[in-house]
Amino acid sequence: MFKQNLHTHSLYCDGKxxxxxxVQEAISRNFDVLGFSGHGYCSIDTYSMPFDKMEKYIQDVQQAKEKYKDQISIYLGIEQDVLGKRFEKNDPFDYIIGSVHFVNVADQYLAVDMDKNTTEKIVEFCGDFLTYAKVYYEEVKKIAAMDEVDIVGHVDLLTKFNEDESFIRFDNLDYLALAKECIDELIKANKIFEVNTGAIARGYRKSPYPHKTLLEYIHQKGGKILLNSDCHNRFKLDCNYKESLELIKECGFQSMMAFDGKKFVEKDLDEFGY
Ligand SMILES: [Zn+2]
Ligand SMILES: [Zn+2]
Structure with missing residues (x-):
């Protein structure tokens, strides 16, 4: 049975x-693969890694990779914000996650995942949620043109505070059209989508990103996925993995992507067990 998480934060950025x-937690929870993905430098936020910190991060992960190589495969990744520094793959990163955490509205950058209040503010500036969604998905589309990016982080992060559908109904056709258009672009560019349980771990959501409707769409369109916990707290390293695997099966998928140290390979869902 195979168990992987490629989206992991630590004290080097906003992890705990x-x-x-x-690494010790991952070993105790029988992970085969643990990839770190610290927030790459982005001048807009306060939690990403400045360059001096990043050097130490790289060194620390590489040391762990060597130290624990007989017990677990450790990989060095980075979560690159669309507005942050662009990184090069294999220099020294094994893989790169591309994410959108901010939108530019009314001449300021506001965080998509900050809190409900900030989301309300963004909607107010935009006029309505659909306009916000348009701005957001235009940003996410930029990831399609970033050749260095392997994985799209939390593709519908803008719905983080929409568990009660107070901002938008998840079956709103205009909303879905915007999201699907973005997903089409990303699939064309061969990006891998993550099923991300991070908001469940923090109590904001009951189901992972992307919403089931979008996950079904990704499947219909032949998109590839993998499961990540966007872990900021080691006790949540495999948060909702079992339930999410069921959801992934319900959406029709028969495989997920696994990182083998050099490339992403397709693995049958039967090989994943949590
Ligand atoms: Zn993120
Ligand atoms: Zn993250």
Whole structure:
């Protein structure tokens, strides 16, 4: 049975644990693959890694990779914000996650995932949620042109505070059209989508990103996926993995992508067990 998480934060950015603590936790939870993905430098946010910190992060992950190589495969990744520094793959990163955390409205950058209040503010500036969605998905589309990016992070993050559908109904056709158009672009560019359980771990959502309707669409369109916990706290390293695997099966998928150290390979869902 195979168990993987490629979206992991640590004390180097906004996570709660050291690299070492995270690796030990992954081993105790029978992970085969643990990839770190610290927030790459982005001048807009306060939690991403400045360059001096990043050097230490790289060193720390590489040391853990060597130290624990007989017990678990550790990989070095980075979560690159569309507005942040662009990184090069294999220099020294094994893989790159591309994410949108901010939108530019009324001449300021506001965080998509900050809190309900900020989301309300963004909607107010935009006029309505659909206009916000248009602005957001235009940003996410930029990831399609970033050749260095392997995985699209939390593709519908803008719905983080929409569990009660107070901003938009998840079956709103105009909303879905915007999301699907973006997904089409990303599939064309061969990006892998993550099923991301991070908001469940923090109590904001009951189901992972992307919403089931969009996950079904990704499947219909032949898109590839993998499961990540966007872990900021080691005790949530495999949060909702079992339930999400069921959801992935319900959406029609028969495989997920696994990282083998050099490339992403397709693995049958039967090989994943949580
Ligand atoms: Zn993120
Ligand atoms: Zn993240």
């Amino acid at each position: 644990d050291t690299i070492e603590e995270m």
